[in-house]
Amino acid sequence: MHLRTTMIDGQPWFVAADVCRVLGFGLAAGVSKNLTSVPRSDQRRLTPGQIGGKGMSTATVISESGLYKLIMRSDKPEAREFQNWVRRSTRRKFVGAAVGNQQNATPHHPSPGESRPRRKAA
Template identity: 40%
Template structure:
């Protein structure tokens, strides 16, 4: 029996990790990593207030080859948290980084 997991790419901003992957052609992000970038407690239920298509639980491969279950957020779920639920002026820069650098890098790797 094989277990399906998502391979993630590791991106760093200000020394903090953000794991991301494409599921189909859509970017998804490890919610715990995004919470750290936003300065949000890991105990916050990040999926509350999001639509069901903006989050999912998934198995992702960690750095040492281990697999762990993580809450994953879609691109729109990510923006929803940054702009609506946990707004801070710095989040504009984070959104630009995700939109202009991270996502194009994910897609370019998939196309290769």
């Protein structure tokens, strides 16, 4: 599985043709046919030299958000491995962030003389 990427404003963007190929989407009618579910704000056209590739003149790239949108809309068997990879990667990302937030959280301990909330009798 090979995806060409580029960084734009510190964020990864993915060559749409590579994503479509990995997901098993047809490219005969062009990449744009497969991008109808991806908002225009998550798509950009790059000119030659902005991203590597043999014989590339221009390329459409999609943001990380656009990537997830395409991945999750595919029901093709070719997409399953890719979907699983994304789920594992994002789960690690979110779990790591949640653990980091919990470690930085400061529990509230009442100061001396501060009353604690009373529990209602059952």
